[in-house]
Amino acid sequence: MKKILKWVGLAVLVIGALWAASFFIKSNSKSPIEYETHKPFISSIEKKTVATGKVIPEDEIEIKPQISGIIEKIYKVEGDKVKAGDLIAVIKVVPNEQALYQARGRVNNAKVALNNAEIEYNRNKKLFDKGVVSAQDFQNLQLQYEQAKLELENAQNDYQIILKGSAGGSSSANTNIRATVDGTILEIPVEEGDQVIQSNNFNDGTTIATIADLGKMIFEGKVDEGEVGKLKVGMPLKISLGAIEDKEFDAKLKFIAPKGVEEAGAVQFKIEGDVEVDDDFMVRAGYSANASLTLEKKDSILVIPEALLQFDKETDKPYVEVAVGEQEFERRDIEIGISDGINVEIVSGLTEEDEVKQWNKTEPIKKGLEEEGEESE
Secondary structure: OHHHHHHHHHHHHHHHHHHHHHHHHHHHHOOOOOOOEEOOEEEEEEEEEEEEEEEEEOOEEEEOOOOOEEEEEEOOOOOOEEOOOOEEEEEEOOOOHHHHHHHHHHHHHHHHHHHHHHHHHHHHHHHHHOOOOOHHHHHHHHHHHHHHHHHHHHHHHHHHHHHHOOOOOOOOOOOEEEOOOOEEEEEOOOOOOOEEOOOEOOEOOOOOEEEEOOOOEEEEEEEEHHHHOOOOOOOEEEEEEOOEEEEEEEEEEEEEOOOOEEEOOEEEEEEEEEEOOOOOOOOOOOEEEEEEEEEEEEEEEEEEEHHHOEEOOOOOOEEEEEEEEOOEEEEEEOEEEEEOOOEEEEEEOOOOOOOEEOOOOOOOHHHHHHHHHHHHO
């Protein structure tokens, strides 16, 4: 009886070992992950870049005084729309004492000279009427008399300009600061009572106001040196403003800087584009903006998701794994073209019928957490 039990136990052990070995072989013959596959498809790809910058007026005109003095009255405020010739401010002249004294002395000298010329003229006129003085001599005296009158008039005008800033009756007094162009007043950096300096060869002068046409705006931004070579004047831009949501403005690239500027270790090139301003939106000078530029575009090309690509560690060339059977894949080297960060162009190596392995599939985090929770329970 014991011998029979011994053989039975031995048989059970053998059968258990065979079953365990069979289970182990079957378990290892199956892939622990079933990989999904994707077929290449026909689509379009646009390679874009974004330039950051701001929107500014195409031209900003600074209004400066033609005479030094003190701001007596300001008639406009920032944001007002003006026409060329509109009065912006008036300057009160503070004359230079030395220049004023010299101008007054010139007036007095001119009066003395005119008085003397008048006496000579009147005396010789009587002699000329009697035929004692020749016509040539009388004409010379008459010319001197007329010149003396003009000299006095000029001296008096100079005196008034130094004293008041303009000659009496002048329609364009230097003390009146007027707009030189149509537009909107962007800034008035002075206040009533401020002292201003006239514009001359040695000084830019004090800016009374800055005027610009807000209907003519440009985008001013910078692009990296790696992308500037792909830009061309005339390229279309799409401008989005931080202050205006869900609205894009069309623009056209008009300028690419020939020289770059190094910023934070990278070389940046300035670009400018004419912006088509919509009358329904108020675009203010200095709005921050982003410009989207299409560097390259291809239509109706064969593409795959960029996530399917792998790269050889030695050659750094791209390849994919293509299905050749049920969960069986083989490596295939491919040639790729442009990419938009999501899809990539397939130049050669694949067809629309190929099934490409999604090699980097991962299990959802949520599922893994649920399994850990069930085990703990």
